[in-house]
Amino acid sequence: MTEYAIDIVNVTKRYAEHVAVRDLTLRVPKGSVYGLLGPNGAGKTTTIRMILNIIAPDAGSIHIFGRSSNDSAVTERLGYLPEERGLYRKMQVRRVLKFLAELKGVRGADADRRIEEWLERLSLKTPEKDWGLSKIDELSRGMQQKVQFIGTLLHDPDLVILDEPFSGLDPINAQALKDTVVELKHRGKTVIFSTHMMDNAERICDSVCIIARGEKVLDGAVADVKEEHGQRNVALALDGDGMAGVATILCDHSLVRRADDSNRFFEIEMAPGADPQALLRRIVESGASVQRFEMIQPSLHQIFLDKVGATGIEEGMSGNG
Amino acid sequence: MAKLWTIIKREYLERVRSKWFLIATFFGPIFFSAIIIVPAWMAARSKATSDVYNTTILDATNTGFGHRLAVNIAGDTTIPGRMPIVKLVTPDELTQAESTATHEVMRKLRTGYIVVNEQTLAGESARYAGSNATSIADMAQVKNAIRNTILASRLEKVGLDNEKMKQLTFIPLDFSTERITERGRAGSGTASVVFGFAIGFLLYLSIVIYGQTIMSGVLEEKTTRVAEVVMSSVPTDTLLAGKVLGVGAVGLTQQILWIGTTYILLKLRTPIMEKLGVPAINFSLPDITLAAGVIFLLFFLLGFIFYSSLYAAVGSSVNSESEARQAASPLMIMIVSTGVFIQPVLLNPTGTTAKVLSLVPISSPIIMPIRMAVTGVPPLELAGSLVFLAIGCIAALWLASRIYRVGLLMYGKRPTMREMARWVSYAR
Numbered sequence: 001m002t003e004y005a006i007d008i009v010n011v012t013k014r015y016a017e018h019v020a021v022r023d024l025t026l027r028v029p030k031g032s033v034y035g036l037l038g039p040n041g042a043g044k045t046t047t048i049r050m051i052l053n054i055i056a057p058d059a060g061s062i063h064i065f066g067r068s069s070n071d072s073a074v075t076e077r078l079g080y081l082p083e084e085r086g087l088y089r090k091m092q093v094r095r096v097l098k099f100l101a102e103l104k105g106v107r108g109a110d111a112d113r114r115i116e117e118w119l120e121r122l123s124l125k126t127p128e129k130d131w132g133l134s135k136i137d138e139l140s141r142g143m144q145q146k147v148q149f150i151g152t153l154l155h156d157p158d159l160v161i162l163d164e165p166f167s168g169l170d171p172i173n174a175q176a177l178k179d180t181v182v183e184l185k186h187r188g189k190t191v192i193f194s195t196h197m198m199d200n201a202e203r204i205c206d207s208v209c210i211i212a213r214g215e216k217v218l219d220g221a222v223a224d225v226k227e228e229h230g231q232r233n234v235a236l237a238l239d240g241d242g243m244a245g246v247a248t249i250l251c252d253h254s255l256v257r258r259a260d261d262s263n264r265f266f267e268i269e270m271a272p273g274a275d276p277q278a279l280l281r282r283i284v285e286s287g288a289s290v291q292r293f294e295m296i297q298p299s300l301h302q303i304f305l306d307k308v309g310a311t312g313i314e315e316g317m318s319g320n321g
Numbered sequence: 322m323a324k325l326w327t328i329i330k331r332e333y334l335e336r337v338r339s340k341w342f343l344i345a346t347f348f349g350p351i352f353f354s355a356i357i358i359v360p361a362w363m364a365a366r367s368k369a370t371s372d373v374y375n376t377t378i379l380d381a382t383n384t385g386f387g388h389r390l391a392v393n394i395a396g397d398t399t400i401p402g403r404m405p406i407v408k409l410v411t412p413d414e415l416t417q418a419e420s421t422a423t424h425e426v427m428r429k430l431r432t433g434y435i436v437v438n439e440q441t442l443a444g445e446s447a448r449y450a451g452s453n454a455t456s457i458a459d460m461a462q463v464k465n466a467i468r469n470t471i472l473a474s475r476l477e478k479v480g481l482d483n484e485k486m487k488q489l490t491f492i493p494l495d496f497s498t499e500r501i502t503e504r505g506r507a508g509s510g511t512a513s514v515v516f517g518f519a520i521g522f523l524l525y526l527s528i529v530i531y532g533q534t535i536m537s538g539v540l541e542e543k544t545t546r547v548a549e550v551v552m553s554s555v556p557t558d559t560l561l562a563g564k565v566l567g568v569g570a571v572g573l574t575q576q577i578l579w580i581g582t583t584y585i586l587l588k589l590r591t592p593i594m595e596k597l598g599v600p601a602i603n604f605s606l607p608d609i610t611l612a613a614g615v616i617f618l619l620f621f622l623l624g625f626i627f628y629s630s631l632y633a634a635v636g637s638s639v640n641s642e643s644e645a646r647q648a649a650s651p652l653m654i655m656i657v658s659t660g661v662f663i664q665p666v667l668l669n670p671t672g673t674t675a676k677v678l679s680l681v682p683i684s685s686p687i688i689m690p691i692r693m694a695v696t697g698v699p700p701l702e703l704a705g706s707l708v709f710l711a712i713g714c715i716a717a718l719w720l721a722s723r724i725y726r727v728g729l730l731m732y733g734k735r736p737t738m739r740e741m742a743r744w745v746s747y748a749r
Contacts, residue, residue, distance in 0.1 A: 016743055052553040054730065080553040086545025091335060102327040103554040151550070 005190035011060030035205035036194040043214040044194040079157030104155035198301040226297040237292035245286030332567025350582035517694035532632040539636030557726035624686020630721035637728035659684040682713025
C-alpha cells in the first residue's frame with residue numbers, strides 16, 4: 001500500500017498557446033489537508049483536472065491511492081467541488097443529489113438514506129420545511145452551496161478536492177466548510193484545496209505546494225516551509241499616533257527589507273544582518289505607541305510574495321488555471 | 322454502462338416531467354389533425370356551396386323552364402330554403418328585371434341571378450351574374466343543372482313521361498380521386514400529399530426543437546459547471562452519448578404519442594366533426610405499413626443523432642445563449658435549406674433533386690420520409706440513404722465528441738473556426 005493519496009510525477013500539460021503545467025512533481029500524503037496555492041492562471045485548475053482525469057497529461061504519470069488516475073475504480077473514491085458552483089437549476093434538490101450519487105456508484109435506498117441524513121445535518125430539512133422537494137433555483141445562494149457540498153461528499157469519498165472553496169461563501173457557510181474539512185481529516189480522509197487566499201490555507205493546511213506559471217515553486221509541510229524561511233520577521237502593532245515617524249523608519253533599507261502595511265498592523269521582514277532590537281529602539285524613539293512587537297515566522301502570504309512576486313501573476317488561458 | 326444509464330435517465334425524466342413536454346404532447350395531435358383535416362375540408366367545400374340555392378331565376382321562356390331548373394338546382398326539394406326564386410318575365414321586361422336582380426345582389430339579398438330565354442331552350446346560351454361567379458364549383462353546378470333541364474325538356478318533347486325522364490336525367494355523380502403507386506392503390510392523392518407534408522414538417526420541427534434543446538442543455542451544464550462534476554465521474558463520450566440518447570428517447574416518445582393520438586383523432590374524425598357542426602369528410606387515410614412506420618422512426622432517430630450531436634458541439638463551444646444562437650446558424654441554414662425543398666419534393670418526388678437530397682445526410686432525414694409518404698421508393702435507394710445517413714451520424718458524433726470534450730472546459734471568448742479545428746486534433 002502506498003502512503004500517498006496523490007502521486008504526481010513529472011507531469012506536463014501543453015495547450016496551443018502556452019504550457020499550463022510544466023514538469024510538476026507533487027506528493028500528497030494520505031490523511032492530510034493539502035493546499036495547492038498560486039495566483040490565478042498558475043495551473044491549479046489544470047492540475048486538479050488532471051488529477052480528476054477530466055483531461056490527460058501530455059507527459060508524466062498521476063497515481064491516486066496507488067492506481068492510475070484513469071482507473072474507473074478511482075473516480076468513485078474522489079469528491080470534487082468546482083470553483084464556480086452551479087447545479088441543474090430546474091431540477092429538484094433530491095433528484096440532483098440522487099443523480100450525483102448514482103454517478104459515483106451509490107444507488108437506490110442507500111443513496112436515499114444518505115441524502116436524508118445530509119439534508120437534515122445541513123438544516124435543509126427541518127420539521128417546518130423540506131427544501132429537498134424544492135427546485136434548485138428556489139433556494140438561496142447559501143443553500144445552493146450546501147446542496148453542492150452534499151453532492152461532493154455524498155458518496156463518502158476518500159479524497160476530496162475543493163477548488164477555491166471559500167470564494168463566494170458567506171461567513172456561516174465558510175465556518176461550516178472549515179469544520180467539515182477538520183472532521184474529514186479526523187476520519188482519515190485526504191482533502192486538497194486550491195486557493196489564492198493564503199490566510200485560510202495557513203490555518204487549515206498541513207502541507208502546501210505553491211505553483212506559479214505552471215511550475216512548482218516550493219512544497220512541504222507548512223511548519224517546515226515556515227521554518228525554512230527563518231525567523232527574520234517582526235509583527236508590529238501600533239496604537240494611535242506616530243504613524244508618520246514609523247513610516248520613515250520602515251523605509252530604511254539598512255533595517256527593513258520589506259514591510260507589509262495593513263494600516264495599524266505591519267509584518268516586517270528584517271534586512272539581512274539587521275538587528276530587530278535596533279528597529280524597536282528607533283520606533284520607540286520616534287514617539288509611536290507600540291502595542292505589539294514580536295519575532296514571528298513569516299506568513300505564507302509573505303513567503304508567497306517572496307517566492308512568486310508580482311511577476312508570477314499572469315493571465316491564464318482559461319482564466320482560472 | 323450503469324453511469325450511461327444514469328445520464329440517459331436524468332435527461333429523459335427531467336424533460337418528460339416538464340410542463341413544456343406536456344403542452345406540446347397535448348397540442349401536437351390537435352395541430353397535426355388540423356393540418357390534415359383542414360385541407361381535406363377545404364377540398365370537400367369545393368363541392369358547390371349553398372350559395373347556388375340563393376339565386377334568382379329570370380325565366381323569359383314562358384314554358385315553365387325556370388321552375389324545372391330551380392328544382393334541378395335544389396336537387397332535394399324537401400329541404401327548405403334550397404329552391405332558387407323563379408321570376409317569370411316577358412322578353413321586353415328582361416332588362417328591367419335584370420337591373421332589379423343586380424341591385425338585390427349588390428345589397429346582398431341574393432347571391433346571383435340566372436337568365437334563361439329562347440336561346441337557352443335551343444341549347445345555345447344562358448347567363449349567370451352574381452357575387453360567386455368566380456367559384457368554379459358553383460358555376461359547374463349551375464351549368465350542369467341548366468344542361469340537365471334542357472335535356473329533360475327535349476326528352477319531354479319526344480314524349481317521355483315525367484317519371485322516366487327523372488330516372489334518365491338524375492345522375493348524382495360523386496367523383497373521387499385515388500393515387501396509384503408501385504405498391505398499388507395508396508389512398509386519396511390529396512391526402513397523401515398532405516400526409517407527406519405533415520411528416521416532413523414533423524421531422525423538421527422535431528430536429529430543430531430537440532437540437533436546440535440539447536444545445537441549451539449542454540450550455541447549462543457548461544455555464545453552471547455541472548459538466549465538470551459529471552466529467553470527474555464519467556468519460557465525456559459517455560456524457561455526450563447519454564445526452565443524445567436521453568433527449569432522443571424524449572423525442573421518440575413524443576413522436577409516438579403524436580402519431581398515435583393523431584391517428585386515433587383521425588379515426589374518430591366523423592363524430593368529432595359532427596359535434597363541431599362541420600359535415601364529416603370522407604377521405605381515406607394513406608395506408609402506412611408497420612415496416613414503413615419503423616423506417617420513418619429510424620430516419621427520425623438517425624437524423625436526430627446527426628443534428629443533435631452537432632448542436633451539442635456548438636453548445637459546448639460557447640458561453641451564452643446569444644453566442645449559441647449565432648454559432649448555431651450554420652446548422653440552422655442546413656436545416657432550413659432542407660425545409661425549402663419540402664414542397665418541390667412533394668410536387669416531384671421522383672425527380673433528380675428529390676433523389677439527390679434523399680442521399681445527402683444533411684437533408685435525407687427529412688426528404689426521404691416525405692418521398693416514402695407520397696411515392697414508392699426503390700429499396701436500393703432507401704438502403705443507400707440509410708447507409709449514408711449512418712455514416713454521416715458516425716462522422717458527426719466523432720467530430721462532436723472531440724469539440725465537446727475540449728469546449729466544455731474552455732471559458733472566456735468564443736473560439737474561432739481555426740481554434741475548433743485544433744481542438745479536434747487534441748488527444749484529450
